[in-house]
Amino acid sequence: MLKADDLNVYYGKIHAIKNVSFEVKNGEIVSLIGANGAGKTTILHTISGLLRSTTGSITFEDKNISHIEPHKLVRHGLSHVPEGRHVFLQMTVLENLEMGAYSMKKVSPSALKRVYELFPRLEERKNQIAGTLSGGEQQMLAMGRAIMCHPKLLMLDEPSMGLSPILVDQIFSIIKDLHSVGTTILLVEQNAGKALAISDRAYVLESGRIVLSGTGKELAESEEIKKAYLGG
């Protein structure tokens, strides 16, 4: 479904992503894990077109999307929940959700209903200004907003960042729900244990390079991973 082939991304002179290739197949949950500054966010930004790779290509459903303008990608079925949520803080919850459906002709009532089923809290607070939501609620809003356009592939950048353990579990179970209704998922996480547990496959990133890959189970059991990311 999504194929990244030989990506190299620079911030000025900093070579942040080095010869990265990976693939997400239809119906999978794939994780990118790695320490702070490994380049996970950079990769997602490159897929979304906010950054450009100097080499290689990105294909989505057999179309080369390497040079498509970012705002046109949503229409191809690709949706991105950015790191740090980036909800529109001065707009209401409902308006944020409407922006998620910007690429559609109109806001589909069924999509809205589904978001409210997944996140009942958002329905209670639909007229509240997003800036006044708690961090966890903002994460729910960011995810709800991203699925308003019925994406085929959902990219999540550290959805569990800064959340309490209960909320982390809740977010992960919602990711599984979304996956079970047919959404393919590319997940970036620091919480390697939880991410590997729900992933079909995963890639491990270290200073801009993919150093390991395998099924979620294989990686969760690998000694290297246990030492580096799972605390023993």
Add this chain to the structure above:
Amino acid sequence: MRKCVYVGFIVKNILTIIFRKVTQVTNLIVTLIQGISLGSIYALIALGYTMVYGIAKMLNFAHGDIIMVGAYLIYTSVALAHCSPILGILISVASCALLGIVIEFLAYRLLRRASSLSVLITAIGVSYFLQNIALLVFGSEPKSIPVLFNIPAIQIGNSITITGETMLTLGLTVIIMTALTIFINKTKLGKAMRAVSEDKDAAMLMGINVNRTISITFAIGSIMAAFASLCYGISYTYIKPTTGSMPGIKAFTAAVFGGIGSIPGAMLGGILLGVIEKLSMAYISTQFTDAIVFGVLILVLIIKPTGLLGKQIREKV
């Protein structure tokens, strides 16, 4: 007999005092109405500053000169080419919208990666460019805008008169501001403009064409400047190449006063500025008016640095 004279004297005095008070009150009302009318012109211009600042984080110092261009276009089409006033206004509004888009392209989009100082200086450059074009085409002699509409003044009681120009200005501003508020809050494009103002990357990820939205914002700001030039033109009639500068600076002040980036703030700031200006002209001093106006601005900014309605919301972590 003596008593009668005495009573008569008292009655006369009381009547004089009442009459004085009444004149004072009516003078105050007239001054307030003039202030609101002038202020609503400032508010129209301030909206353009604030919307462009909100979305592009750019202080568009060429904005004031759009008023001047708009006024000359009305003058050219109505006084020189003998178009009907409505057609003249349409030409002015459409051309200003286009000018806004051109300014966005030259002074903002082409300088996307430049420092904000370069953008500011380019905008000032565009401002002088427009003034000099006007000087070249129309000369430095003031031109007079013909009477566009004949609206009779209305008389309330026997001492309050509201001129047709004032009523037109007030009516037009109310309509434009209502329309703008509905547009920003209720329409898809209006909401997209707010989204882009807040977070361009996130807006892009939603599928919003950020460049196009910014360019539309410049166009809308310029359309409001064109309406401001219409109101300005019918009230002050004479225009020259520097006509836009002073109202431009005042309106910029109004936008900062209300909280730059805030749309209700620009409306409030503009109207308050107009009222303060007219009040200080009438009751304090004509010469010190501008000093007083800017003094109030400085005071407000010291007490509340974000302006009257400006706010800062931080992201939760």
